[in-house]
Amino acid sequence: MKNANIIGLEESDCKNISEKLNVLLANYSVFYQNTRGSHWNIKGEQFFTLHPKFEELYNSLVLKIDEIAERILTLGATPAHNYSDYLTVSTIKESKEVSDGNKSVEIILNSFKIVIDLQRELLDITEKAGDEGTNSQMSDYITEQEKEVWMYNSYLGK
Numbered sequence: 147m148k149n150a151n152i153i154g155l156e157e158s159d160c161k162n163i164s165e166k167l168n169v170l171l172a173n174y175s176v177f178y179q180n181t182r183g184s185h186w187n188i189k190g191e192q193f194f195t196l197h198p199k200f201e202e203l204y205n206s207l208v209l210k211i212d213e214i215a216e217r218i219l220t221l222g223a224t225p226a227h228n229y230s231d232y233l234t235v236s237t238i239k240e241s242k243e244v245s246d247g248n249k250s251v252e253i254i255l256n257s258f259k260i261v262i263d264l265q266r267e268l269l270d271i272t273e274k275a276g277d278e279g280t281n282s283q284m285s286d287y288i289t290e291q292e293k294e295v296w297m298y299n300s301y302l303g304k
């Protein structure tokens with residue numbers, strides 16, 4: 147955690163936050179791949195609506211994956227990068243149901259619930275540690291994702 151002193155944080159806090167960020171990174175990576183699968187395999191009358199929406203979502207997810215990995219590096223740790231590692235810690239599981247539009251949207255909503263919950267946990271941890279950089283990042287993600295949840299729920303008529 148060589149960066150801790152330079153950025154004004156405690157090494158133990160950087161280690162704890164980085165570990166939690168690696169869990170978040172794993173969940174985002176599985177979420178991303180599930181969304182790609184839905185984008186590639188969507189069938190039926192919802193295709194023209196959901197195909198571009200899923201692409202928009204996975205493009206957003208891949209940016210967040212990179213930002214989270216870079217934040218882990220900023221804190222002086224190493225981001226995990228193997229799917230085998232991701233699958234052992236991710237709460238989001240690989241999806242086999244990728245061609246049914248409504249089912250895919252439900253999986254996306256469940257995935258948002260998981261990452262938003264993890265990000266809220268990180269808000270608490272980072273606030274106590276004085277880690278404004280990670281705290282701000284998580285807050286921005288939550289604000290954006292709450293709107294996405296509303297839109298996907300509206301699509302399902304909820």
